[in-house]
Amino acid sequence: xxxxxxxxxxxxxxxxxxxxxxxxxxxxxxxxxxxxxxxxxxxxxxxxxxxxxxxxxxxxxxxxxxxxxxxxxxxxxxxxxxxxxxxxxxxxxxxxxxxxxxxxxxxxxxxxxxxxxxxxxxxxx
Amino acid sequence: xxxxxxxxxxxxxxxxxxxxxxxxxxxxxxxxxxxxxxxxxxxxxxxxxxxxxxxxxxxxxxxxxxxxxxxxxxxxxxxxxxxxxxxxxxxxxxxxxxxxxxxxxxxxxxxxxxxxxxxxxxxxx
DNA sequence: CAGCATCCCTTAAGATACTG
DNA sequence: CAGTATCTTAAGGGATGCTG
Numbered sequence: 696x697x698x699x700x701x702x703x704x705x706x707x708x709x710x711x712x713x714x715x716x717x718x719x720x721x722x723x724x725x726x727x728x729x730x731x732x733x734x735x736x737x738x739x740x741x742x743x744x745x746x747x748x749x750x751x752x753x754x755x756x757x758x759x760x761x762x763x764x765x766x767x768x769x770x771x772x773x774x775x776x777x778x779x780x781x782x783x784x785x786x787x788x789x790x791x792x793x794x795x796x797x798x799x800x801x802x803x804x805x806x807x808x809x810x811x812x813x814x815x816x817x818x819x820x
Numbered sequence: 821x822x823x824x825x826x827x828x829x830x831x832x833x834x835x836x837x838x839x840x841x842x843x844x845x846x847x848x849x850x851x852x853x854x855x856x857x858x859x860x861x862x863x864x865x866x867x868x869x870x871x872x873x874x875x876x877x878x879x880x881x882x883x884x885x886x887x888x889x890x891x892x893x894x895x896x897x898x899x900x901x902x903x904x905x906x907x908x909x910x911x912x913x914x915x916x917x918x919x920x921x922x923x924x925x926x927x928x929x930x931x932x933x934x935x936x937x938x939x940x941x942x943x944x945x
Numbered sequence: 946c947a948g949c950a951t952c953c954c955t956t957a958a959g960a961t962a963c964t965g
Numbered sequence: 966c967a968g969t970a971t972c973t974t975a976a977g978g979g980a981t982g983c984t985g
Contacts, residue, residue: 879968902966
């Protein structure tokens with residue numbers, strides 16, 4: 696699985712993997728996309744709900760990022776036939792394939808917080 | 821593991837997970853950090869080598885991002901005692917804990933490319 | 946409510962030149 | 966080689982007001 700370590704840096708396998716990461720980043724690029732997808736991974740949300748879940752995002756950015764995610768086929772957009780219209784967003788089947796990445800980020804984030812906490816403890820002794 | 825679906829959006833568990841993702845993004849934020857870490861996941865690299873591996877990055881950005889990654893304890897920097905000095909960067913033990921995230925991104929990127937390819941095939945029929 | 950248009954300011958980031 | 970400093974441009978992104 697792992698290469699011979701050291702000096703395989705420029706090998707074809709590595710380059711291919713780096714390209715794969717770059718492809719992923721191209722789709723998930725931007726400050727908010729991953730946060731949006733994470734929020735939607737817990738269920739469908741309306742525009743305003745999303746804005747509340749994704750802390751700090753403005754309507755303009757949210758709108759823009761959602762459009763890009765929709766174009767890439769990661770989320771679906773459904774306009775509800777309600778009085779003041781509402782729009783629901785949810786992960787598409789394809790978008791759900793990002794769940795593994797999200798999960799790893801959740802895990803890492805939780806551990807990271809633990810680590811920071813421990814560091815503070817050590818310093819205060 | 822998964823919540824009751826629908827309407828748990830604002831539940832405490834979800835919020836905590838979203839915060840974890842956000843924590844991760846805070847550390848990996850910026851256009852280049854993940855790409856840099858991916859490159860380093862295949863072994864130590866010198867400044868110039870990194871710049872070559874991370875397609876499109878300029879010296880200024882690379883320098884800045886490396887400093888931030890070092891501050892966060894994800895990479896280590898070693899100045900070699902060579903004639904024209906060289907500096908080697910490598911993932912720290914802690915930085916290597918990001919491997920899971922990177923791997924998932926590699927997997928997704930590879931599948932994504934496949935998917936795009938298939939779409940082209942379908943369109944050309 | 947969703948979301949576009951406009952205005953405006955701040956940050957990101959490229960290019961170039963320079964130093965130990 | 967590994968950066969830093971400076972300048973400049975492009976993009977990011979907030980605030981407000983408006984429409985279906």
